[in-house]
Amino acid sequence: MTKAIPSKARVVIIGGGVSGCSVAYHLAKLGWTDVVLLERKQLTCGTTWHAAGLIGQLRASQNMTRLAKYSRDLYVKLEAETGIGTGMKQNGSITVALTEERREEIYRQASLARAFNVDVREITPGEVKEMYPHLNVSDVIAAVHLPLDGQCDPANIAMALAKGARRNGATVIEGVKVTAVEKRDGRVSGVTCVQNGETFTIATENVVNAAGMWGRELANMSGVTVPLHACEHFYIVTEPVVGLKSLPVLRVPDECAYYKEDAGKMLLGAFEPVAKPWGMDGIREDFCFDQLPEDVDHFAPILEKAVNRMPMLETAGIHTFFNGPESFTPDDRYYLGEAPELKGYWVAAGYNSIGIVSSGGAGMALAQWMNDGEPPFDLWEVDIRRAQPFQKNRTYLRERVTETLGLLYADHFPYRQMATARGVRRSPIHEHLKARGAVFGEVAGWERANWFARPGQEREYKYSWKRQNWFENQRDEHLAVRTGVGLFDMTSFGKIRVEGRDALSFLQRLCANQMDVAAGRIVYTQMLNARGGIESDLTGTRLSETAFLLVVPGATLQRDLAWLRKHIADAFVVVTDVSASESVLCIMGPKARELMGKVSPNDFSNAAHPFGTAREIEIGMGLARAHRVTYVGELGWELYVSTDQAAHVFEALEAAGRDVGLKLCGLHTLDSCRIEKAFRHFGHDITDEDHVLEAGLGFAVRTQKGEFIGRDAVLRKQDKGLSRRLVQFRLTDPDPLLFHNEAVVRDGKIVGTVTSGNYGHHLGGAIGLGYVPCIGESEAEVLGSAYEIEIAGTRVRAEASLAPMYDPKAERVRV
Template sequence: MSDLPKRARVVIVGGGVVGCSVAYHLAKLGWQDVVLLERKQLTSGTTWHAAGLIGQLRASANMTKLARYSAELYRGLEEETGVATGLRQGGSISVALTPERREELNRQAAMARAFGVPVEELSPEEIKQRYEHINLDGVTGGVWLPTDGQADPANIALALAKGARQNGALVKERVKVTGIARDGRRVTGVDWATDNGGETGHIACDMIVNCAGMWGHEVGRMAGVNVPLHACEHFYIVTEGIDGLGQLPVLRVPDECAYYKEDAGKILLGAFEPKAKPWGMNGIPDSFEFDQLPEDFDHFEPILEAAVNRMPMLAEAGIHTFFNGPESFTPDDAYHLGLAPEMDNVWVAAGFNSIGIQSAGGAGHALSQWMDSGRKPFDLGDVDIARMQPFQGNRHYLFERSKETLGLLYADHFPYLQKRTARGVRRSPFHHHLLERGAVMGEIAGWERANWFATDGQEREYRYGWGRQNWFENAAAEHRAIRTGVGMYDMSSFGKIRVEGPDAEAFLNHVGGGDYSVPNGKIVYTQFLNDQGGIEADVTVTRLSETAYLVVTPAATRLADQTWMERHKGAFNVVITDVTAGEGVLAVMGPDARDVLQSVSPNDFSNERNPFGTAQEIELGMGLARVHRVSYVGELGWEIYVSADMAGHAFETLYEAGQDHGLKLCGMHMMDSCRIEKGFRHFGHDITCEDHVLEAGLGFAVKTGKLDFIGRDAVLRKKQAGLAKRLVQFRLTDPEPLVYHNEPVLRDGEIVGYLSSGAYGHHLGGAIGMGYVPCEGESAEQVLASSYEIDVAGTRVKAEASLKPMYDPKSERVKV
């Protein structure tokens, strides 16, 4: 094609609504030489058959911000481009058929208030007033979101494409990317061929954006990056025209896996069934363009039967269209956005899990800002592709997981809900030891982890709910063991990254806020900051030798944290290696922890030899180990690192010796409740890339006396300007309600924020939460002088507030 350039600043692969949004936003920023290549015709993959629902409320504040931006963008696109988007903000109603769903909707309504989204709880009678056609059998209540709506998916994409062209972008149809050239960690260009194969060529480029939708996995492989997603069949029916059917809000009945959309006098009934049908296991046909998949009425029939009961007029309406088309789904039901960790100039916006239309505007806006400035515009951790683990690109894994993820969109979103499919991939060396002793496993980043331990005769599975789940008392007993005796739990899943080389000390002093010029064996709790003072990683760094350090990270962020270091390595002579699987880690914590360790090792665990914040090599039983005296639960204790070959022996030695001291095996739920009592931050919730390290209360970990490190200037500026917000710990004074996260925080009767994390404090005797409170121009005393409440599912509960940890504020217990 003679009009295709030889060179571009960026090549966008894929012309669905997301690719068109990225092109539009980059062009609006003034980028020149933006090229979008679409293999067939714009929207011909999955965009054209989307239902076009525009929801405002998402699971976090920033995802809600992106969804709201989409609606605002689409509202003005028609005037800008002349292409009608069909946006109609007629509102939406979600109804509950069970008490559990009613509680979920009430909690969502409270969250909406915290995020500034208009919302109203509805009784069954009020639902009927707004949606006269519904059968109220079994309906317990619902919520009304007046700013939700619907739009024309294909026209939104075409409007974005036209807007991109108007601002100088080149959008080409029927040009397929057939290969991607690479040099080290960078792509250098793309090979292309016309749809009919008549012409081929190459475009050299500075970067690419993978917006290939359900082809995203394949395009990712060509670019050397991992984009875990899998196509599934997605069903809906459209009725014949119904006489007198006026405009209606979108209706969702998640307990029946159904949504209803009125469109031009017809009803579209869509389904998110509990067990989905994966599609395209052997690849998507090259000829795919506006294709439909074969009907499967048997699969859809249970949804339709419930729908006819819920919407009786469907029984009289003829079916005009039975539609089955593919959509792509990711392993955790969150889309992929951002800079791929394997390469330094490959961006991804793909895998939108059936919410691509409502997400595309905001996703394109956020990604373009990130690409333009080199930093995230705000925390995008929910969707940052760096959260995906390498193994999650495995096709068999994706096939098994995708059976579940489609249905999870409308499943009950219970706290602590565990995925059922594609489990058991990553196991610690202690896995079978824990199972033999009653462990009930959860999963994070593929790791099987003991979340709690069942007692003899107790069922070893979760019974979910919004109140005290069946493991509540088990976790309470584990919590008490840690606080009053001794407990042991498996921390092997935490990331372990070795930084080694002659410049290791200088490199870490550049990339981290702490001081790493410390003796061998010293442990430094620290953060990696961005140039705004936001927290990119929350880690401990142990000096192993003159030239080697061990960086320990949360399990889910190991890849992201390692990638952050790799991208800031520059000319430093260091090697950065993931060694997570090489060592098992057991934490022995509690007032009696020293006695247990002393009984299995001849080494000295006294404060004189092994004070808090230091590590030492020890003999353990008949083997060897390394112990780190640190704690994430706020008690005396050690993390015991042992090579995988001796892990089983270490466990058996510690467990057997611990029986004389009342040692109790503990799980991750215990760790979470203990850490929140102690006010320890949880990365991804309490601290993120947009939370300034000083406002997070972590200034003690930043050593500005160092000449230079990333974020130093931002820390100094904040010290000069003062804090705009503070991270506050709350305890509900009523011991019964439970908090999880996103519950609104009210200060003197007004919503000022929301909880970033929450758990039950078994020692403190109430639910504990953490959340940021605006405080510009205020002292700490003024912040604490106010009256605070937490909105729990619509009920305001009084809360005590503290800027110091409510448990052991002077950290005396970890240093005894």
């Protein structure tokens, strides 16, 4: 019997896979009774039905791990709640390493698991053999066991979520194709759909795009960016194997393979290094529970290694050779949240083959987000606002996803750069830098010089968990900035003009610092949420009485634009992205003033151009706006140059710089210098979950200026006291390296993780930042403890400081 389509709903969820069913379930649990889920064919018929159903708790960050653990716990209890068997069993998982590099990686993951309170144990090859007797462990050198991981029946989990949603008042309708998302005044107003050839419209102010591999096409109809693309994903299932009993899920990432015992059969799946994109010309209308053609040749290298790894496969017959499509994103992270282009348009899609373990938690988080108007905790890793508009380009996506599928099981080396779909966004001096030895990385599509090779040196990364091949290059660049002068190309900065009659009052309401300053003044500030968490970290330069320029990281530009536009309300103000109009060349170091004097007739003395001010200057035969600020902790200027003059200005600086030892520097050096100075990095050290006072940024907050978003939370925290502090650490042993997510150990107990790390070439050791709990403690008590950092199971002593270890009084930037 065909279900009637309602005329209105509070939310319409598009897509009946596990993701859409989870969102419906959790919204209904929150009391949203008028929830409607529309599925074009049948529930689970896209990707969910053929997923492998692996439940691995440990993810790359604390909050992603929190969501995966939530999924595991939910799936354990769903059967009792709904009566539908989920096949959930906590048989554990084992990951084995065949190389020293992989051993380092999985041991680092084990340290991270302990920091995240995930049950984990490093085990020997002999213990692996005891737990997995069918495995050839002759070349296994290390392994990690997570006893509470497991596996499940994906389709039944989706069905159980759908049943739970219905029980709580949601409506789930199959056989309905959405043809349009209607909009009015910049927000969702309804959904047009077709059922049995008849067209209906549902009035609603909220839509959730949970359309999986159809998500990009559906979003594109509404002018929304959801960059994802389907790839073919392969696995085989054997005939029943005599005596095969319940086994842990096994991952052998060095062979791109995973194994799952199920009902006496063995499933072997793969994330091959070069994947096969699928659906470039769209997905056919009748696609439902479909398989793709077999490609035995493509899978053969995986199978060959698997027969050696699991000798029983040589004699076990193959029952099923399966090939099904799954969607992948440009950075291997899924999408969650409200799209910046259209209010009320929410996204839960692009799961990169971890949709089952992710969807329980992701559905909960998105439902909370929709209900409360803000995410329950920091979700920037998967926030849809990180997507760049150009990334919906199909040629770009087709090329990129050939790589991202394979990266799931590749070595997750620090500083690993994407190899595909490169060169999309370039600075005007890109070719100049390339000719001078630049080795580029990519962020938000921008090609950025990460380091500069010496003459004759190979211009590519040699990845390692130890010192990589550019370590000495970074040291030379770093020390040049500390003792001489360096040039950084920071054209990738996001640049936003805020102008109009109400520009000042608008920014006063959004920014925590005092924005009512004279024209030409630069203000370092944060935009806070109501909890006092940091939504944006930026500088604002007042250009005139009615115009400001905000400078933000290139990676957060879309997020920052969305936050500004969300809060415009009735303000007479215009927010414009002007990022492409100006290049930014940074001149940093104690000889910066000497260099500037050689290329410009302007006065760069403290009296004429003090710290925190901007003004127009002549430079070479062009013009620039010189901002006296720094992210490296030295005297310096950021030069904002019209893109048409950028190459000329660079050439003038380079020619004049020969007399003062000017060094071209990359982003790795920018990061190592900023971490010595304990400057925070958004997305790592500071997020929307981190209170501005606990992040040590109270100096940029002016509660006395009047009302602004987050002010009440700041005042409450001042009264109540801090519950944690961001601390700077330096390893006393100069040899180990810090990257991110190493465990912080206080008096023998893990209390947190390193939020960001790099090598302090001036301070002589690895430097990291990390939060330390401090309820009721003074600064002296926090610093009175013994600290260590756990790196791959080994604890290294660390010095701790609340003030920057480099130039704590900031005297060098004002010299």
